Amino acid sequence: MSRQLAMGARKGSQYLSDLDNKHRELWLGGEKITNNISKHPKFRAMAQSMAHLYNMQHDPNLVEEMTYVSPSSGERVGLSFLQPKTIEDLIKRRVMMKHWADYSGGMLGRTPDYLNSDLMAMSSASEFFNRKGEKFGANLRKYYEYIRENDLCLTHTLIHPQANRGAGPSKQADPFLAARVAEKNDEGVIIRGARMLATLPLADEILVFPSTVIQGTADDMPYAFAFGIPCATKGLKFICREPFSEESSFDHPLASRFDEQDAVVIFDDVLVPWERIFLLEDVEGANTLQEATSGIVFMSQQVIIKNIAKTEFILGVTSLIADTIGITEFQHVQEKIAKIIMMLESMRSFLRASEADAQLNRWGIMTPDFKPLNTARNLFPRLFPQLRTIIQQLSASGMMALPSETDMENKEIRPLIDTYYQAKNTNSEERIRLFHLAWDIAGSSFGSRQELYERFFFGDPVRMAGALYNWYDKEPYKQRVKEFLHQKE
Ligand SMILES: Cc1cc2nc3c(=O)[nH]c(=O)nc-3n(C[C@H](O)[C@H](O)[C@H](O)COP(=O)(O)OP(=O)(O)OC[C@H]3O[C@@H](n4cnc5c(N)ncnc54)[C@H](O)[C@@H]3O)c2cc1C
Incomplete structure (x- = not known):
């Protein structure tokens, strides 16, 4: 070395x-x-x-x-x-x-x-x-x-x-x-x-x-x-x-x-x-x-922790958007933010379950249960694009009403920006900062790359789902149904 x-x-x-x-x-x-x-x-x-x-x-x-x-x-x-x-x-x-x-x-x-x-x-x-x-x-x-x-x-x-x-x-x-x-x-x-x-x-x-x-x-x-x-x-x-x-x-x-x-x-x-x-x-x-070394399990644990941090952050962004432009009382807005809460709590539960059912692997390392982690790493690529969509749905044209930093520094236009970019419960600058953040997640090149990353970085989602299908033990459930087919009472 x-x-x-x-x-x-x-x-x-x-x-x-x-x-x-x-x-x-x-x-x-x-x-x-x-x-x-x-x-x-x-x-x-x-x-x-x-x-x-x-x-x-x-x-x-x-x-x-x-x-x-x-x-x-x-x-x-x-x-x-x-x-x-x-x-x-x-x-x-x-x-x-x-x-x-x-x-x-x-x-x-x-x-x-x-x-x-x-x-x-x-x-x-x-x-x-x-x-x-x-x-x-x-x-x-x-x-x-x-x-x-x-x-x-x-x-x-x-x-x-x-x-x-x-x-x-x-x-x-x-x-x-x-x-x-x-x-x-x-x-x-x-x-x-x-x-x-x-x-x-x-x-x-x-x-x-x-x-x-x-x-x-x-x-x-x-x-x-x-x-x-x-x-x-x-x-x-x-x-x-x-x-x-x-x-x-x-x-x-x-x-x-x-x-x-x-x-x-x-x-x-x-x-x-x-x-x-x-x-x-x-x-x-x-x-x-x-699989033999449990490398995939420990990488998955890290990834789900990152997913939790990301979903918490987006829950914060969307909740602030709703407060900022006064849309919190609309039912579909609540439903969309509730969906983010469901995603967040699902990811948290997968992580906690993986820790609760952890066991020593054959190399003597305490290893999280891979079933919930494998499920979570297959699910999140399918959920993340929805998080970006929700930001777009709640922000609407707000994500296009975005004066730049140089506009904000311009003494001639700034008073007009302060007047016309008001928000329900915050000043124009805070509103503009928030919507720039929303655009960086849900619109910009950076945000689009985030979506591509979540879709693919862990592998092709189609083949990952195939791997999950082949790895998961379905036999007990097939057996239960076979027995059920012959039950009369
Ligand atoms: C932003 C980003 C960052 C990344 N970072 C890394 C990294 O740091 N390290 C790293 O090693 N990799 C990284 N990757 C690559 C990642 O591992 C691959 O994107 C992933 O494994 C899919 O492979 P691929 O991109 O070559 O897609 P391809 O395999 O070329 O797939 C293209 C399309 O063809 C389909 N397809 C191809 N072959 C089959 C098949 N046999 N059966 C069914 N469908 C098939 C796929 O489903 C997909 O729709 C990153 C990817 C992205 C997008």
């Missing part, structure tokens, strides 16, 4: 200095960006938001709830690395993750706890990775400890490029389209090809793992691997989408702070050192990894 000195929970300044000094290759709008990323106009705000998350770990009011004492170094480290042994540990993890989720109203999908949780679960199950040699399990354990002790942030990429979805990676016209093993040598494995997508290319390290849903076949062996390397690795290139980040926090309260970015990842003959490889040319291992 390049940095051996353990330092425990990071401060924001340490994250920013690593971001600037470790030279990754980002491409954005025709520009190649390698240096001083935290100062780039399109990355600056998100880098600051990440720094804020890390600083929260040092807030005297939060430090106890956000960190714990490392079993190896004795330093305080991030609580999402905690390997839970009891239900109380699961609750501690939940409390920590909620603090991070609330910071952005659930709009950041990739607070570091998401992948820390996966890595924690996989490392606890490191024996699983010994399938083709004990060195792989040991690599993973060391990697987990390295990430935990240095509090590094991870991104990940699971999916092959979207060229021909009617065929697997080995059956594409170009066998080197999807990232695959090109060569092996004494130092490690050379990977060539591409993967999509990596949210948060401002992370320190990238995990390259198999998809949680897509099953490989025997022909896909060169594509079946798991490893973790620094984002600043020679030959690794991130091609970013158009940025949705905006300058003004008045005009775009979310896009101005929380554009995580999404990038296609190109492996231009990237050397992955042997000690960073956890699984290699192992299709069966790749197909079973997430």
Whole structure:
């Protein structure tokens, strides 16, 4: 590992200095960006938001709830690395993750706890990775400890490029389209090809793992691997989408702070050192990894906590809109807000049920019950678009009556804005701020990306539902009905 000195929970300044000094290759709008990323106009705000998350770990009011004492170094480290042994540990993890989720109203999908949780679960199950040699399990354990002790942030990429979805990676016209093993040598494995997508290319390290849903076949062996390397690795290139980040926090309260970015990842003959490889040319291992290690369960727990934070935030936004323009007494308005309450309380119940029925998994880790979490992660992509629709239905033209920050600063027009943008129970400025926020969730490019994210980030919802269907034990219910068919009284 390049940095051996353990330092425990990071401060924001340490994250920013690593971001600037470790030279990754980002491409954005025709520009190649390698240096001083935290100062780039399109990355600056998100880098600051990440720094804020890390600083929260040092807030005297939060430090106890956000960190714990490392079993190896004795330093305080991030609580999402905690390997839970009891239900109380699961609750501690939940409390920590909620603090991070609330910071952005659930709009950041990739607070570091998401992948820390996966890595924690996989490392606890490191024996699983010994399938083709004990060195792989040991690599993973060391990697987990390295990430935990240095509090590094991870991104990940699971999916092959979207060229021909009617065929697997080995059956594409170009066998080197999807990232695959090109060569092996004494130092490690050379990977060539591409993967999509990596949210948060401002992370320190990238995990390259198999998809949680897509099953490989025997022909896909060169594509079946798991490893973790620094984002600043020679030959690794991130091609970013158009940025949705905006300058003004008045005009775009979310896009101005929380554009995580999404990038296609190109492996231009990237050397992955042997000690960073956890699984290699192992299709069966790749197909079973997430479920066997409980990685998927711990990621789901983090996701549902984020969903709760997001639904609470939108409940606040819609309730304020209703108060602000005096529509609280209309029945359909109450019904729509009640629907959000139903979504929120459902998500909370799924989470609590998963904790209440938690059990030790075969690796000795207290693991939430996956049934409610799996249901919740399938349900939320179907609910989230409705939340955006409700904001549009309640806001109507209010979301178009939006003077900008510069209009507000203009002395000539401001008195008229104050007169004509009145609200029932607040002043024009507060009303305009609220509706800008509504637009950033329900209308803007940032908001549209939120919907696409919720629909797809955990996998194709159609195949995820298929996986739920196949995984869920339906036999007791079929049996009950069969017996019922023959009952006479
Ligand atoms: C905003 C955003 C952020 C993301 N961040 C990440 C990330 O950080 N890391 C990461 O690894 N991934 C990330 N993803 C990618 C995510 O994992 C994929 O979107 C998801 O797995 C679906 O794959 P796909 O997008 O390639 O869709 P496709 O598989 O190309 O699907 C396109 C359409 O074809 C249908 N389809 C395709 N194949 C089949 C099939 N076999 N059976 C039935 N229907 C099929 C799908 O249902 C869908 O309607 C992100 C996605 C988004 C939108």
